[in-house]
Amino acid sequence: MDYFLGLLINGIVVGSIYSMIALGFVLIYKATEVVNFAQGELLMIGAYICLEVIVTTGMPFLAGFFTTLVFMTLLALAIEKLVLRRMMGAPVMSVVMATIGIGIVLRSVVLLVWGATNRPFPTVFPREGLDLGVVTVSQVYLYAFFLCLTFMVIFGAFFQYTRWGLTMRAVSSSRKAAESLGVPLVRVFALAWVISAIVSGVGGILAANISGLTPDLSAYGVRVFPAVILGGLDSIIGATISGVIIGVLENLSGGYLRNLTGLSGLGPVAPFFVLILILWVRPTGLFGRKEIDKL
Amino acid sequence: MTAELPEQSTPLLLEVEGLHVAYNRVVRVLHGVSLAIREGEFVGVLGANGAGKSTLLKSISGMLKSEGGAVTDGSVLLRGNDVTGAAARQMVREGVLQVMEGRYVFPDLTVEENLRMGAFSRSDTRTIRKDIERVLGYFPRLVERLKLKAGYLSGGEQQMLAIGRGLMARPKLLLLDEPSMGLSPLLVKEVFRIVREIRENEGLTILLVEQNAKQALAVADRALVMENGRVALEGAPADLEKSAELQELYLGGPRTG
DSSP, X not given: OXXXXXXXXXXXXXXXXXXXXXXXXXXXXXXXXOOOTTHHHHHHHHHHHHHHHHHHHOOOHHHHHHHHHXXXXXXXXXXXXXXXXXXXXXXXXXXXHHXXXXXXXXXXXXXXXXXXXXXXXXXXXXXXXXXXXXXXXXXXXXXXXXXXXXXXXXXXXXXXXXXXXXXXXXXXXXXXXXXXXXXXXXXXXXXXXXHHHHHHXXXXXXXXXXXXXXXXXXXXHHHTHHHHHHHOTTXXXXXXHHHHHHHHHHHHHHHHHHHHHSOSOOGGGHHHHHHHHHHHHOTTOSSOOXXXXXX | OOOOOOSOOSOEEEEEEEEEEEETTTEEEEEEEEEEEETTOEEEEEEOTTSSHHHHHXXXXXXXXXXXXXXXXEEEEETTEEOTXXXXXXXXXXXXXXXXXXXXXXXXXXXXXXHHHHTTTOSOGGGHHHHHHHHHHHOHHHHTTTTSBGGGSOHHHHHHHHHHHHHTTOOSXXXXXXXXXXXXXXXXXXXXXXXXXXHHHHOOEEEEEESXXXXXHHHOSEEEEEETTEXXXXXXXXXXXXXXXXXXXXXXXOOOO
16 A cells, blocks of 8 residues: 555656646647647757756756746747747748757757766755655655646746736637737747746756756657647646646556566556557547637 | 828827838738728728738738748837837737637637637736636626636637636737637627627727628728738728729629639
């Protein structure tokens, strides 16, 4: 039972990080109709920047954290302005290719600057276990979970209650109608990239805190993909819930299949099997929008 | 050709002179369209499918570029200022707003959110609440649907919402593109009754593009008939209604692509 609860809680925590990254995917997709394949690299570079700031300048973690957010903002604006804006009107597939290219560039930069070796993240959150009664959980997990939760609530409120949040939803609902009302689409696209980069950066920092930092951290981009598809590429709530589902699935199947088969590393594979099963039944994902076809 | 203006004392609001428009640089749709609208006028543009009516509106409202179109010759003047090729964003700020053909509401947003989006370009945000009530005055059907997603509205309601959302921007010149499209005759009548009411109360200048000649001629002060990207006829609704040419254009005229 403890084993199960441990895996479950692990899964929920990792899943909440997945949710954040999935949110990044969904945001860009909803606003610009482009699937950003550089999402994993964005979170990886966020983690490296944070680590670098803390280690080289000796700044406290919080300063490193906020510096990273500023960096992610600038990076997103640069990508949007230098690459994507020039591709406005190009076929979606070309833009998707461009994001793959951006991913490769970011990965190479990280390899050039920091190398491929594993770099431990300095202890930011205490790792001692916290006794929750039934099960003991490392505090870093709890911090990560609540940080994700906070960010999700902030962005949820942003979309529901602010003028720009409403504008972003409007653009994703009908780009043409938004344009006809004087909405500057380019600025909305840039905003989507910025928010997406910020949540990725936070996700990257948390993931690195838990599992250490190598360029392989960018694999999170791929591991989150089942969550994105499961949630339906265009649903923010779907991405959030699916992130947690995938995290739990991954941990439970990883934990139990290892005992069963003696093979480790089956965890990340399991979600893809479930993904295929679900898409079989519901091609638009669990929460995806079936177009409202009513005239 | 130069538009003939009726004797009126109000100043000119919009002048379109010799406008040529092409899509993707090759598909030429407008071949020298000219028209002038005075403040407070209600002008109807009639014509068959593909005559270039919508393109004319889009080249005024700034919605041409995102569809791959561009003005290749001629000009658009607003109160004497050259606004040829200006983006929709600038035109909305200048008070020119197009209600797009085909009821482009935000299907995933509620009716109220749709209306709020209409006021996007306004700087005076304090009066938005009041304006929503004012707009709902014209469309009482929408009141009980405020919290409903616009995608679930009927076609007529969506058309009303699209017009109401346009009013939220407080435009000076409202460009209406085929408000009757796909609506039952009864609803068409209702929409046109409301448009006339809006015009009387708001003191708006309206440029209406419509295939439903009968309805358009009933509400407009003046009308143009477009054919093959040119203005073929122009005059008072009563004269046009009797015109044999109009009958011919509509009933026997060649359809254009």
